Amino acid sequence: GAVVSQHPSWVICKSGTSVKIECRSLDFQATTMFWYRQFPKQSLMLMATSNEGSKATYEQGVEKDKFLINHASLTLSTLTVTSAHPEDSSFYICSAPLRKTGTNEQFFGPGTRLTVL
Amino acid sequence: TQLLEQSPQFLSIQEGENLTVYCNSSSVFSSLQWYRQEPGEGPVLLVTVVTGGEVKKLKRLTFQFGDARKDSSLHITAAQPGDTGLYLCAGVRGSTLGRLYFGRGTQLTVWP
Numbered sequence: 001g002a003v004v005s006q007h008p009s010w011v012i013c014k015s016g017t018s019v020k021i022e023c024r025s026l027d028f029q030a031t032t033m034f035w036y037r038q039f040p041k042q043s044l045m046l047m048a049t050s051n052e053g054s055k056a057t058y059e060q061g062v063e064k065d066k067f068l069i070n071h072a073s074l075t076l077s078t079l080t081v082t083s084a085h086p087e088d089s090s091f092y093i094c095s096a097p098l099r100k101t102g103t104n105e106q107f108f109g110p111g112t113r114l115t116v117l
Numbered sequence: 118t119q120l121l122e123q124s125p126q127f128l129s130i131q132e133g134e135n136l137t138v139y140c141n142s143s144s145v146f147s148s149l150q151w152y153r154q155e156p157g158e159g160p161v162l163l164v165t166v167v168t169g170g171e172v173k174k175l176k177r178l179t180f181q182f183g184d185a186r187k188d189s190s191l192h193i194t195a196a197q198p199g200d201t202g203l204y205l206c207a208g209v210r211g212s213t214l215g216r217l218y219f220g221r222g223t224q225l226t227v228w229p
Contacts, residue, residue: 004159034216043123043205043222044160093159095217105150106207106217108159 002028002098006109013084014117021079021112023050023094029074030096034106035067038091050077050094084116120144123206123220130196131228138191138204138223146208149189150217151180154203196227 003026013019023033031052036044048069049057056069066088068080081088093111123140130136140149148167152160164173166182166189173180177200179192193200203224207217 006159041203041222041224043219046216046219049216091157095159105162105165107162108152110159111157113157 002026002096002105002107004094004096004107004109006094006112008112009110010113010115012115012117015085016083018080018082019084019114021081021092021094021114023077023079023096023109025075025096025107028096028098030077030098031074032097033071033077034095035069035077035079036093036095038093038111040091044093047079050079052077081114084114086116089114089116119221120218121206121208121220123223125223126221127224127226129226129228132197133195134227136193136196136225138206138225139188140190140206140208140220141188142208143187144208144210145186146210146218147186149182149186149206149208151189151191152205152207154205154222160203160205193225196225198227198229201225201227 005024007022033050035047037047038044046059047062050069050071052071058064071077091111095106095108097106121140121142150165151163154160164180169184169186171182177194181190203222205222206220209215
């Protein structure tokens with residue numbers, strides 16, 4: 001399968017600071033990537049769709065000014081949590097679809113654990 | 118409302134037992150995927166089913182896609198402690214590069 005990496009794997013920051021999370025497709029190109037948030041023992045919640053060369057599409061209820069997404073190249077998308085607060089603490093995961101005929105297989109990064117103090 | 122209803126949400130069984138996880142919807146999906154996730158890691162793709170009525174086997178795991186492509190099931194035979202994890206079903210509607218619609222997940226614990 002295809003490989004998607006995330007960096008950092010975990011981060012602890014003070015309230016009010018900004019945190020950048022990177023998502024890379026290592027062995028394939030991805031014009032689209034997806035960002036999710038996950039709470040313990042729950043399913044993934046889609047936050048936004050990252051599009052290379054254009055603006056991200058945010059899900060209802062997700063503040064685009066707080067969660068800045070930049071799809072800088074065909075292999076890199078970044079999520080910046082601006083002015084982070086304790087309620088932003090969560091597990092953030094990205095995914096990228098691998099273009100295959102007739103299917104939509106998506107491969108997930110290992111996730112980033114964000115803790116805001 | 119959840120587009121994909123996944124059940125049960127929690128499952129705690131003894132080693133050697135069989136189990137089935139269901140994902141149901143009133144919507145048609147072009148494909149459906151099953152993932153397994155362990156704590157602190159991203160989901161790992163187990164299988165993709167595309168054709169209505171399709172059955173796929175992965176060792177002790179059997180996946181089925183409903184004839185109408187609205188539902189799917191995952192059956193595990195003789196569960197082992199190593200099967201413990203969060204199982205997620207996710208469907209795609211339309212575009213082959215479209216978003217995934219996830220079920221709520223099934224947290225499976227298999228006791229030795």
